[in-house]
Amino acid sequence: MSLFDWLNGAENEQEPAPMVDAVDKLALYQRAWCPYCERVKMVVGELGLDITECDTTEPDHLQALMAGGGQRMVPCLRIEPEPGRYVWLYESADIIAYLRRYAGANK
Numbered sequence: 001m002s003l004f005d006w007l008n009g010a011e012n013e014q015e016p017a018p019m020v021d022a023v024d025k026l027a028l029y030q031r032a033w034c035p036y037c038e039r040v041k042m043v044v045g046e047l048g049l050d051i052t053e054c055d056t057t058e059p060d061h062l063q064a065l066m067a068g069g070g071q072r073m074v075p076c077l078r079i080e081p082e083p084g085r086y087v088w089l090y091e092s093a094d095i096i097a098y099l100r101r102y103a104g105a106n107k
């Protein structure tokens, strides 16, 4: 990183999650009574996205989330940029930003 980048706070930038070209490459891990999940699901509805939802009160889904993402926290968006490779995106605000970017790129 150059001094210029460092002075501009580049060390705080996170690598953006990879974009996909189809909604079947996304899955939303969530559960009922989670306000952060509801926030994401409202945006999913607003954007008209038909995203698979995985309920983490089901043991198989919880196990997949913990094994893949490393935390049990929901919501988490599972992104499959290449067959069999998964990126797990936590944080409702980051998920919403990603979904808006996805909807803009896949009109």
Ligand SMILES: N[C@@H](CCC(=O)N[C@@H](CS)C(=O)NCC(=O)O)C(=O)O
Residues within 6 Å of the ligand: 033, 034, 035, 036, 037, 072, 073, 074, 075, 090, 091, 092, 093
């Ligand atoms: N900052 C996170 C907060 C998410 C959060 O706190 N989710 C709760 C459920 S509402 C959770 O999964 N907590 C951890 C746990 O239950 O193990 C976000 O905005 O997504």
